[in-house]
Amino acid sequence: MQPLSRNQIAWRAAQDLEEGTYVNLGLGMPTLIANYKPVDRDLMFHSENGIVGVGPVAGENEEDPDFVDAGSQKITLNPGAALFDSTMAFAMIRGGHLDVTLLGGFEVSQTGDLANWDAKMTHKGQLVGGAMDLVTGAKSVWVTMQHTTKTGEPRLVKTCSYPLTGVGTVDRVYTDLAVVDVTPDGFLVREMIDGLSRDELQAKSGAGLSYADDCGVLSAPEL
Amino acid sequence: MIDKRVKTVEAALEGLGDGASIMVNGFGGTGVPFALVRSLEGMSARNLTLILNGVRFVDGFAPGIFDAKRVSKVVVSAARSRGPDTSNYERQWLDGELEIEMVPQGTFAERMRAGGAGIPAFFTPTGAGTDLAAGKEERDFDGQPCILENALTADFALIRAARVDRWGNVRFRGTQGNFGLAMAMAARVTVIETSDTSEEPIPPEDVHVPGIFVDRVFHCEDMSPANAGGLG
Numbered sequence: 033m034q035p036l037s038r039n040q041i042a043w044r045a046a047q048d049l050e051e052g053t054y055v056n057l058g059l060g061m062p063t064l065i066a067n068y069k070p071v072d073r074d075l076m077f078h079s080e081n082g083i084v085g086v087g088p089v090a091g092e093n094e095e096d097p098d099f100v101d102a103g104s105q106k107i108t109l110n111p112g113a114a115l116f117d118s119t120m121a122f123a124m125i126r127g128g129h130l131d132v133t134l135l136g137g138f139e140v141s142q143t144g145d146l147a148n149w150d151a152k153m154t155h156k157g158q159l160v161g162g163a164m165d166l167v168t169g170a171k172s173v174w175v176t177m178q179h180t181t182k183t184g185e186p187r188l189v190k191t192c193s194y195p196l197t198g199v200g201t202v203d204r205v206y207t208d209l210a211v212v213d214v215t216p217d218g219f220l221v222r223e224m225i226d227g228l229s230r231d232e233l234q235a236k237s238g239a240g241l242s243y244a245d246d247c248g249v250l251s252a253p254e255l
Numbered sequence: 256m257i258d259k260r261v262k263t264v265e266a267a268l269e270g271l272g273d274g275a276s277i278m279v280n281g282f283g284g285t286g287v288p289f290a291l292v293r294s295l296e297g298m299s300a301r302n303l304t305l306i307l308n309g310v311r312f313v314d315g316f317a318p319g320i321f322d323a324k325r326v327s328k329v330v331v332s333a334a335r336s337r338g339p340d341t342s343n344y345e346r347q348w349l350d351g352e353l354e355i356e357m358v359p360q361g362t363f364a365e366r367m368r369a370g371g372a373g374i375p376a377f378f379t380p381t382g383a384g385t386d387l388a389a390g391k392e393e394r395d396f397d398g399q400p401c402i403l404e405n406a407l408t409a410d411f412a413l414i415r416a417a418r419v420d421r422w423g424n425v426r427f428r429g430t431q432g433n434f435g436l437a438m439a440m441a442a443r444v445t446v447i448e449t450s451d452t453s454e455e456p457i458p459p460e461d462v463h464v465p466g467i468f469v470d471r472v473f474h475c476e477d478m479s480p481a482n483a484g485g486l487g
Contacts, residue, residue, distance in 0.1 A: 080360060081282040082430050097284060097483060098417070098429030104283035117432040117463070118282070119368045122361030126381060150386070155341045157310065157334030157348060158357050164387065165361030168380045199384035199400075 033227030035208035040252035041176050043068040045134060045206045048174075049075055053131035054084065054124075056166055059103050061176045062134040068255075076112070078130055080162040082121045085113025102162070125162065125169040133170035135163060137177040137205070139192040142218040142239040144202040146175060147194035160197075167198030179207035179236055186238035188212065188219060209233060211250055217242065223250035259423040260452055260472045264294045267446050267473035271295075271411055276304040278367070278438040280414040281312055284483025286431035288415040288448045290475040292317050295413075301325045306367075306409055308360065308434060309333035314342055316480065326353060330407065332360040357387055362404050364437050370406035371440020371468070378403055412442030415479075416464075418451040423466030426457050439468040446471045 036044065042064035049055055049069070056078045057063050066088075069075055077086040079101040086101055087108035095106040109115075124130060137148040146167055149160045167173050177187055188205065205212045210233060211223040221243045224233055234241050261267050268291065271277070277295070281287030296317035303326045305313065310331055314321060321344040329344070334355045336342035347353035358366065359381050369377055378401040382388050392403040414435040417428035425447055427435065439445040445468055452474045 079430075081285075081433050096429060097479065098431055100283035100285055100430055102283075115430060115432070117436045118360070118364040118434045119437050122364050126361050126365075126379065153335075155345070155349070157336060157345050157355060159333045159335040160357055160359050160387070161332050162360040164359035164385060165381045168383070169361075196385045 033225055035179075035225060036250065036252055037208070037255065039064055039068075039255040041206050041208055043252045043255055044211065044250065045174060045176055046070065049073065049132060054078055054129065056080065056125070056130055056133045056170065058133070058135035058163070058166070060136040062136060063103060065134060065176075076110075078121070078124060080118070080121050080125060080166070082116050082118060083109070083113065084124070085110045087113070122162070122165055125165050128169055128171060130166075130170040132172045132174060133166040134174045134176060135166065137175040137187065138194045139187050139189050140175055140177075140202050140205050140214065141189055141192050142214070144200045144214040145192050146173070146197045146202050147192040148175075149197045150195040152194065163197045167201040172203050173198075173201045174204045174206065175202055176206045179209040184236075186236055189238035209236065209250070212241070220244055221247055223248045225250045258421045259466065259469060260421055260474060264290070264473060264475070267291065267448070267471050268294060268298070268411075270444065271298070272300050274302045275300060275411060276306060276409040278409045278412040278434070278442055279305060279307040279313060280412070280433060280435045280438055282308055282430065282433040284312065284479065285429060286415050286427065286433050286435055287312055287479065287483065288413040288446075289316060289478040289480070289483070290448050291413040291446060291473065293478060296320050302327045304328040304330065304409075306330040306407060308363065310344060311336050312483070314344055318343065321347065324352065328354040328356065330356045330358060330363075332358055332363050359387065363407075364434060366404055366407040367434065367437035367441040370408040371437065374406060376403050376405045407441055409438075409442045410444060412438035412445040413448070414438060414445065415448050417449065418453060418457060419447050419449045419469070419472045420453045420455065420457045420466070421472070422456060423447070423469030423472055424457045424462040425464035425466075425469060426461055427463045432463055436464050436468075439464045444470045446473060448473045448475050450475065450477050
C-alpha cells in the first residue's frame, strides 16, 4: 500500500473541481491544488482579501507587493480577474456565491462538523481568519487532511475534540488513504488506496465507515 | 474650499489620546499605513483598542506599542504572532493584561460595514455552534442557527492608499483596499496616508472610498518594509 503524498492529495481534489466553478483554496495543502488544475478546465480562484481570478504565484521579476493572496503570497492575476474590498469578498462567501471551499482540517466528525482553527496552543494567540465564514457560506465544503495524526490517532471521528469551525458543513474529505463523503448516514467511502483492507481503513478511522457501491481505487500520478 | 490634506503627522493624528479605539487597515502587507503606525509607536496615548485583521504586522513593525503596554484590547481575526515564540502581546494576553476579541474575518468586515451604515447589529450563521458564539443571542432563520453580532465603530481609522485627492476620494491599487472601505465608514476620524496626493480629482467612476468617509489625507513617503507581506 502507498498512501498519497500531500501533492497527490491536492492533485486528487483538483480533479473534482468542475468547469467554470468559483473556488476558494485555504492555507496549507489546499493552496497546492491550484498547481494541479486540469489544463482544459477554466476555474476562478477566490481569495478572501479581495480577488476572484487569482493566477500563479509571481515569478521573481513579476512580484508586486500590492498584489497578494490570502496567504500573503505575491501573486499574479488571470484574465477575467476582479479586485474588490473585504466586505465584497465575504459577501461572495457568506452569500453563497462560492461553489467550493477547500480547507485543511484537524478533525471532521461523522455529522460534518469541522475543527480546523484552534490547535489549543497554550503559548500563542488564536487565529480564525475566514474559515468560519467559508464553511458556513460555500455551496460545497471539502477538506484535505492526513487520515490520521502523526501519532496515529484518527482524524475522522464521531465527535470533534478540538474547537469547532462549523457545524454539519463538510461534504467531502480527501486524505492520503481515501476519498470520503459525509452523508446523512455518516462517512461513505468513495475511493480508497490499493493494498489496504476495509478493516485496516476502519481501524484508522474513529467513526463507522460505509462504502459506496461503486467504491473505486484512490490513485494519483507520481508528483 | 474642501482640502483634507494635512501637512504633519501630528495634524493627521490630532485628538488620538488615551482610551482611543483605532482601526488599522492591512492584509498581507498591502494597504498598511506604515508611516501612521510608526508615528503611533512614538506617541504616549495608552489604554488603546486596536481593531485590525491581524496583530502581527503591528507587532512586527512597531512592537514598541505593545512593549510599553499601551494597548488594552485588540479585536482581530488573527491573534497569532510569527514564529514559535510567545510575543510580548501574547504574554500580556496570557497574563490577563490584554484582552483579545476573536472575530471571524467576514464577520469582522461586516461588523465595520454595519457600523458605518447605521446598522447596530445583524444575525449571521458564521460562528454559530462554535466557541466564538459564547454569550451571543442565537436565533434560527429558515432552520439555520444564527448569532447576533454587534456593529463595530472606532474613533480613528488608519489606511494606506495609492492615491487620494484633496476631497479625500481614495483610489487603491491591487489588494490594498481590503478593510479600508469598511473602516473608513466605521470610524469617526478616518486618516488616509498616501504618497500621491493630487490637485486633480480622481475620476469619479474610479473612486474606491468616497471622500465623505475621509477626514484627513496625510502625504508621506512609502514606509512599507521590503518584507511587508512577511509581517502578515
